[in-house]
Amino acid sequence: QAGLIANARLTTHLAKYGYRPVPITPSLWTHGTRPINFSLVVDDFGIKYVGKEHALHLLDALRDLYAVTEDWDGSLFSGLTIQWNYADQYVDISMPHYIPSMLHRFQHPTPKKHQGAPHSWTIPTYGASVQYASLPDDSPILSAAEIIDIQQKVGTLLYYAVSVDPFMLAALGTIASSQAKATQLTKDECLWLMDYAASNPLSIIRYAASGMVLHIHSDASYLSETRARSRGAGHFFLSSQPDDPTRPPDTMPTLNGPIHTMCKIIDVVVGSAAEAEIGAGYLNGQDAVPIITTLRELGHPQPPTPIQVDNTTSEGFANGTMKQKRSKAMDMR
Numbered sequence: 001q002a003g004l005i006a007n008a009r010l011t012t013h014l015a016k017y018g019y020r021p022v023p024i025t026p027s028l029w030t031h032g033t034r035p036i037n038f039s040l041v042v043d044d045f046g047i048k049y050v051g052k053e054h055a056l057h058l059l060d061a062l063r064d065l066y067a068v069t070e071d072w073d074g075s076l077f078s079g080l081t082i083q084w085n086y087a088d089q090y091v092d093i094s095m096p097h098y099i100p101s102m103l104h105r106f107q108h109p110t111p112k113k114h115q116g117a118p119h120s121w122t123i124p125t126y127g128a129s130v131q132y133a134s135l136p137d138d139s140p141i142l143s144a145a146e147i148i149d150i151q152q153k154v155g156t157l158l159y160y161a162v163s164v165d166p167f168m169l170a171a172l173g174t175i176a177s178s179q180a181k182a183t184q185l186t187k188d189e190c191l192w193l194m195d196y197a198a199s200n201p202l203s204i205i206r207y208a209a210s211g212m213v214l215h216i217h218s219d220a221s222y223l224s225e226t227r228a229r230s231r232g233a234g235h236f237f238l239s240s241q242p243d244d245p246t247r248p249p250d251t252m253p254t255l256n257g258p259i260h261t262m263c264k265i266i267d268v269v270v271g272s273a274a275e276a277e278i279g280a281g282y283l284n285g286q287d288a289v290p291i292i293t294t295l296r297e298l299g300h301p302q303p304p305t306p307i308q309v310d311n312t313t314s315e316g317f318a319n320g321t322m323k324q325k326r327s328k329a330m331d332m333r
Contacts, residue, residue, distance in 0.1 A: 003042075009065075017061040022297040025290070030297070031058075037298055039077075046077040048298070080163060089209035093257075098160050099201040106153060108194045115195040119171035137226070139184035147182045150190050154179060157197065165203035166261035168193065170233075173265055174225065205257040211240040212300040214292060215253055216307045220266070220280035222273040230270050232280030234262035236291065242306045252308075262287050274313035281307055281318060 011021065018032045030037045035050040036058060045062075049055045062068050075082055083092040103110075122134055142150070154176050161168035171193045178186050217235040224231050239253035240246075247253070262284055270276045284307060292302050309315050316322030 013065050014061060017057070019058070019061065025294045025297050028294065028297060035299075041078045044077060046074070091207050092204050093164060093207070094202060094204045095160060095164050096202055099197050102156050102160070103194075103198055103201075105156075106149075106194070108198060110198045111195040115192065115199040118168050118193055118196040119174065119189060120192055134226075137178075137183055137185045142182045142184065142187060146187060147179065150175065150179050150182050150186060153190055153194065157193065160197075160203075162261075164205050165200075166258055166263070167203075168196070169261060169263035170231065171196075173231075173263055177225075177265060207238075207257045207259075208254070210238045210254070210256055211244070212238050212295065213241055213253075214288065214295060214302060214305050215239050215242075216284050216288060216305060218277070218281045218284045218307050218309050220273070220276035220311075222270070222276045225265050228269050230266045230276040230279070232262065232264055232266050232276070232283045234260075234280065234284035234287065236260040236262070236284075236288070241303065260287060260291060274311055274317070277309055277311040277314035278317055281309060281314060 014020070014029070018034070019029055020032070022028045022030050022037075027040050028037065029040060031054075034054045034057065036047065036054040037049075038045045038047040038058065045058075047055055047058065049058075059068060059070065074084065079095060079098075081094050081096055083094075085091065102108075125132075154172055157168055158172055158176075161172055171189065175186060175189055175193065215237055217237075219233050221231045221233075223229070236259050237256040238259060239256055242253065244253070264283055266276065266279045266283070268279070270279055288305055288307075292305060295302055307318075309318075313322065
């Protein structure tokens with residue numbers, strides 16, 4: 001209630017100076033005529049402006065009612081450490097103190113052997129025409145205290161993974177899907193992930209200057225999870241226009257750091273790899289909608305969003321160049 005009252009007071013005050021929340025994206029504000037936007041998290045303002053006089057206008061408006069401190073370097077916002085390099089046109093995002101604090105909280109030691117992978121893997125049987133599924137997990141059920149410990153570790157690492165280390169997301173999703181009835185195998189996977197975090201305590205995502213057009217690379221892994229489930233994933237990044245005439249012919253838009261990574265277990269049992277790819281494309285499309293809206297409200301017009309896949313069946317199905325006639329499995333969806 002106190003937060004609601006404070007927000008209403010701020011909204012009324014800034015409206016006198018031409019500032020207002022954008023229609024859809026929560027906590028994002030803009031000005032009616034000035035080239036300035038800001039994101040508001042509790043009482044922290046992350047400001048994007050063109051021309052310092054516009055930032056000073058916002059500061060003067062805030063000082064009429066509040067005591068304000070400022071950081072013109074923009075080096076810290078919402079727990080993220082931000083290192084700007086305008087000369088070379090890139091910015092690095094990191095959380096350098098997060099993992100050491102987490103390891104201290106859970107008293108997890110640094111492993112003797114460097115752990116470079118965030119989760120274990122199923123070793124393929126090379127040369128065999130049939131790859132058998134893993135045996136069911138029959139390891140002992142954990143105690144209530146051990147389950148709570150795993151849930152706390154998953155919750156703590158999830159914020160870090162979403163922010164700066166998306167490599168953790170697949171492992172976190174698998175552990176989270178079984179944490180309610182966690183077994184010794186779940187605990188072992190959690191310890192593996194903690195060893196990975198201890199071995200790689202500083203992840204940095206670098207964003208290069210771009211045309212601010214959203215691109216998505218979509219993929220799926222068929223029957224890679226327990227109980228005949230599959231996983232969908234997506235790499236969301238900002239780059240140039242898909243048909244940029246200044247780009248060399250037959251080249252794709254330049255890759256960039258992820259502004260979002262989709263990594264989810266598909267919630268239905270799919271009947272083929274192509275169906276898994278279509279499901280992953282659908283999930284990525286869902287996640288793209290609010291990002292496209294935010295980019296437009298920030299002043300970056302968006303063309304139809306290109307989604308790159310690696311399965312010709314899913315590409316033909318999505319673009320209407322291939323018609324499915326006999327696939328009752330897809331009709332069920």
